Amino acid sequence: MYWVHRFGHGRRSKEFNDALDIPAMCHLLKDKNCLTVGWLNFASTTENYNPDIVNAVENGNADKVMNLMLNAGITRGWARSLVNFTKMQVGDIVVVLPNKDYFPYFFVVEIKDSAKSILNSPPNMTTPFNVNGFDYNFSSNSGWSRSFGNEDNERFDVGFLHEVEILTDSLPRDLIGHTFDYVRSTNSPVHEVSTQQYIDSLIPKPKP
Numbered sequence: 001m002y003w004v005h006r007f008g009h010g011r012r013s014k015e016f017n018d019a020l021d022i023p024a025m026c027h028l029l030k031d032k033n034c035l036t037v038g039w040l041n042f043a044s045t046t047e048n049y050n051p052d053i054v055n056a057v058e059n060g061n062a063d064k065v066m067n068l069m070l071n072a073g074i075t076r077g078w079a080r081s082l083v084n085f086t087k088m089q090v091g092d093i094v095v096v097l098p099n100k101d102y103f104p105y106f107f108v109v110e111i112k113d114s115a116k117s118i119l120n121s122p123p124n125m126t127t128p129f130n131v132n133g134f135d136y137n138f139s140s141n142s143g144w145s146r147s148f149g150n151e152d153n154e155r156f157d158v159g160f161l162h163e164v165e166i167l168t169d170s171l172p173r174d175l176i177g178h179t180f181d182y183v184r185s186t187n188s189p190v191h192e193v194s195t196q197q198y199i200d201s202l203i204p205k206p207k208p
Contacts, residue, residue: 001092002190002199003084004183005035008099022102023131024146024156029096032125033164035109036118037085037186040159042072043117046142053082054117057160062086081186086115088162088187095190095199097180105170108202113163118143121161167203175202 008022028034042050050072056064062083069079088094088111096107119140126138134146136156144156179195190196 001087001089002196003088003092003094004097004180004188004190005037005085005094006097006099006183006186007036008102021156022098024129024134024136024144025158026098026103027129027131027136028125028158028161029107029109029164030166030170031129032127033112033166034121034125035094035096035111035162035164036158037081037160038157039082040118040143040155040157043119043159044142044155045119057082057086057115058117058120060086060089060114077185082160084185084187084189085160085162088115090114093167093196093199093203094164095176095180097183100173104173106173106176107166107170108168108199109164109166111162112165115160115162118159118161122163125161125163171202 007025025036028036039053041047042053050068053065053068053072056068065086066076066079066083069082070076090111090113092111094109094111096109098106121138128135128137130136134148136144136146137153138144142155144158145153146156147153179198190199
């Protein structure tokens, strides 16, 4: 299966600050092989923790994720970002598109493990890091947060992850042109065979 995964295209507010979060999400992807999606409010035990949603995601039960999110008052359109993230399986190929206003490159990755709560991140994915002067630290109860100097910590809205293998370096957006302009959701399947073949052509082939 082939997918497009977009991030940094949502609401902008103190909690959803694209200018801050996009470099950090790129760091998690490039340096920790960690593809993320939001919904920290359901994964964090210090917020609106919803163990039923977490269990449904980790069991790969996308239909149950949708039903539970609808019951939690989330619209079907918003819920689909986590539902499709849950559907991604080991071996799937994902084109990762950060918001080009902040990061004019993209990646191609391969899913290596099923989706899990950010609280269940492997230890090698939870080491602190610094991006653009902001410190990012991990808590086993609330996931990632960011701080700057003596300022209070702010939540970093990544609630679920897939472990991935990076198949390409950062590629310029010109290589895909307007191919995925039709995509407006966070995660969308790619069904067109010609597009799948073009994605394959971007992945370096092993040397004989």
